[in-house]
Amino acid sequence: MTVANDRKAIVIVGAGPAGIRAAELLVAAGIRPVVIDEGMRAGGQIYRRPPEGFTRSAQQLYGSEAGKALALHSLFDRMVARGEVEYHPQSSAMALAANVLQVLTSAGRREVAYNRLILATGATDRLVPLPGWQAPGVYSLGAAQIALKAQGVALGRRIVLAGSGPLLTLVAIQLVKAGANVAAVLDTSSVRNQILALPDMMARPVLVLRGLAMRLKLGLIYHAGVTLTDIVSDESGPTAVRWRDADGRDRHTECDMVGIGWHLRAETQLAGLAQCSFDYDPGWAQWLPQADRMGRSADGVYLAGDGLRILGADGAEVAGRLAASACLADMGLPYPNPARDLRRLARYERFARAIARAFPWPAGMVRSVPDETMVCRCEGISAGDLRGSVDYTGGEANRVKSVVRVGMGRCQGRFCQLAGAELIAERAGIPVREVGSLREQAPVRPLPIGAWINES
Template identity: 45%
Template sequence: MTETVQPVIVGAGPAGIGAAERLVKAGLRPIVLDEGFRAGGQIYRRPLIDDGRSYRNRYGSEAKKAERLHRAFDRLVPSIDYRPETLVWNVADTDRGGHLDVLSRGIHREIAFTHLLLATGATDRVLPFPGWTRPGVYTLGAAQTALKAQGCTVGEKLVFMGSGPLLYLVAWQYMKAGASVEAVLDTGPLSSKAHLISLLPRAPRIIALGLFYGVQLKLAGVRILYGVRPEAIIGEERVDGIRFRVGDQIETLQCNALAYGFALRAETQLADLAGCRFRFDERDRAWLPERDALGRTSRPQVYVAGDGSGIAGADAAELAGELAALALIEDLGKAHGGDRARQLIAAHGRILRQRDILEKAFPFPRDWFETVPGTTMLCRCEEISISEARLAIETENISEVNRLKALSRVGMGRCQGRMCSAAAAEFLSGVRKVEPEAVGRLRAQAPVKPIPLTFGVTGEGEARS
């Protein structure tokens, strides 16, 4: 039996980088697999080619952190086995170690691990409304990525909609980039923002930044409306505007792009394939892998960190990455500074308590489906409308999301529910008049993202020790 230890980190965002740094310090050489072209994750995404823009220009208030993390990673590269442009699409044989099936620049490989650290991040949580699939409608995250990585805007005249701190940040970034921001449509009520007052003593920087974005938007004459619900995107082939409701008033705004989102949803499929136990998280309204204070899952030698294990943002992700690495080191029977772990746990806990307040200040629109017409697509891959899903739920007496998928095809398409399953769970629980927890969670199946049918032809297996 070999004594080789081979940790594998999936994801090179703040959590993955934080974990890699700590493992290297402990004398380990992790394999770091990342889907991106360059490390940094979504929040600190780097351009494909350097375009001469400064960190300040690209990352705004987060410039210092971005620069520090990028530099840290660049220094790490000689000490790790870094594989960018690598999609991890399956986890197999997870009994104290296992292997990953990956697609790395078009080549299929099996990568063996003894310890697996999942830092898989998150995607935008979206909800359907009439026109949400129209070209010109983007998620807030995608709109931000266009700015950061491609240095372009998704439109000239934009409306931003949704709930969450990202809403104001992205609107502000677009304004600074020279786009015309027509309005910020916050789906939360103005009264919800009162919760932010209790955040002031705990996180003055967040409040200061929020105020800064809000005030600057206001000063530039951008309308900020609260308690908004969309009626429909205007335009047949593209976005010409948006019609929305505020209270009893219906209004129309002209724009050629809309960016929207409702906080983020964790990417948990690999943890599911690794056999981790899940629990329902009230704050995220989602099923998340169970984790201890350091990031150990229910599976031995499998760890989670960052937004992929629950939405807490980049700062928390970096801490969680290091924490999970400490857990891994501890599990190898090596000593690590217990004080460091305690500090990290305390700091991580503080951020989570801030998230509780932010969730109240930027609430999820629980009544969303009460006003969305039945003709709206719920599942865009399989083109299943809300009324088709409702018919299936009612005639088949469906009370669980996997059953909804089996009987109506919601979540069965290309995205495998990554885009629609949060909405589908909310919709199903609404029809059934139960909490979202009660309708269960969509089971993940490999491949977690589409892979070419030719993968088996071009495949090469790496020798497994």
């Protein structure tokens, strides 16, 4: 079944802050956009909504961001109720070609035709392989946050969180507020890194003060500048995390759940299929799609939010408005003056790049993992497998993938690609940029074969 055949049909993928603000501006211009969203209700990951009847308040779920979250939820719900937006929740965009988006919905496959496409696909966790991280009971920080927001569940009785970036502190505080027992928060970034980045982080002083207040609330369970050794497990899952503190002392923290994450990585698979150009950004240590300041990328394709740059919820709202403005301008329709939003975007980017310096991707830690460390959990590919393959494939990501299958599993390289590139670069003796990125493949997520069989 094909929907959205209007010659000016605009499809938005994602109903987080970027997608909602893009839809708002298009509706104000008299356009009824189609919104494809994987969530049960709009809000995205940052403002994820729990099921109906959930008893925890917005203040408990979103903290200081409760007002923003409720405002966005209410705005989008009003647009849907008035019929101003064609909304498809619990739907995943799987592939696109010839201005048709292939979407998997709860009712089966749909083809959504579009004239212009706004991708507001957000971000996922950026992970580092650790010895023992493949054990059951080791989750990403995002998974721990989803369980807490969507179901009110802490995924362990004694929890260790490890990694770096604002999400590490945020998830720790959210779990502590919910009554969970967080035994340790282990940050691989040093205090020195964080202090050196502070001047540029003051582009958003309120967020800096809010982050410092959270850090103070964590007290003695927070440790900066640590080196993670391994995760110890038995048949039931994790039993401890072994690590070294900033003074080089060996430490051992018992636990039954581990959450890990090193800031975020942009969700870019659909942008790749849409023929957007990419470049390696050493500041964010990942391949990012190229776009102008308004979000224009490929022909008729506009990018917004963390799927373009990791700027957080406020930056995503601004980017969503800019992408919709660019869309209207290219259609020859009136659009708001973008000057104010462009100034705000520049300030948010300055802050975000400072955050990336304060909590850097631990390339050295990745490159030094033992050979037996699992890198690709989906396919069971170890660091030794990757290193050994470089000797006869060379230092190119897709050649290595074709030989050892790294990135061919369920996550499609989302969790292993960045770490794998570091290992390839180290073995080949080349900059990580020269390793390249894995080519995007459709479908961008696993799907049931039956849903893709043509009805005819």
